[in-house]
Amino acid sequence: MTLWLTLLGMTLVTFAERAAFLLLPPQVELPGLFRRALRYVPAAVLTAIWAPELLLQKGVLSLAPGNERLLAGAVAIAVAWRFRVPFGTILAGLAALHFFDWMF
């Protein structure tokens, strides 16, 4: 039951975010600062999701080579930067994770 409510809530907020500006009357102008701030939303939000998954081990910051998720993430970032192929990035990251796990 709670899960259905969660689903309803997610549906409503997500649609509201998509529709917000498309449903505004055409004559309403958006402030420039607001538009500029919106440009940084995707990169900031997405990085805030994945960075802790790479840098934290059991809730503690870990920059040691024993943190194989950080190493595999670095491989994935390099592949994404060079080739920009999402599927290749995911495959390279998973392969690297298994490799580093086997190595250390």
Next chain:
Amino acid sequence: MPPQSRPLRTEFQAGLRAGLQLLIAIAPFGLVTGVAMAAGGIPPAIAMAMSVLVYAGASMIAASQLFFDGAPALVIVLAAAIVNLRLLMYSASIRPYFGRESLPRRLAVSYLLVDNAYAHVVGRFGGRIDAPGKFEYLLGLSLPVWLCWQVTVAAGILVGAELPPSWKLDFAAPLAFIALTIPLLRDRASVVAAASAGIAAVALHGLPLRAGLALAAAVGILAGLAAEKWLRVEAP
């Protein structure tokens, strides 16, 4: 044939072609999302309903992880709202193109506004906000993308529960987010925004109710704005 319908059909077909080429990227994301929902313990019926109603993979993966951690419903909804904040940016950015369409069409555009659809519409019509066939192009693009998404999510949900944990497929979720992030880092201000948000998210991860995610996003946005201003002063 009325004179208008030929370019409109051409745009629909162009969208269809673009959409079909996207499937190689959509299919793995759909699979990863389905697997993540199954691994997070979301029942198949709800997971599939979420795929159709929410239709935004990143928030569905984030919701699955939070659900698995036992987060309350309100926290999951708020986290989804933050993850999908980028859709608000798309909505604002795409408004000049569709702002004068009829209400049903604007509602359809809203529902279909996902990362790839946004990028392709802006890429094809960049600046030509009065060009005919924008809606038809979006429709053509969204048809294969939507179908492929639903089918691969369903496949992911079906196989997800069966896959052994030793495959470490849970790591596919952050990898999918990395694959989404890196192409966004086109200028130094965006890199500053992403790096600041990442560092802040690590520093603030211990805060209750996933407040760290919202705060880290705010830090990143402010850092991006500051970098933009500062770099402009630096430039000759």
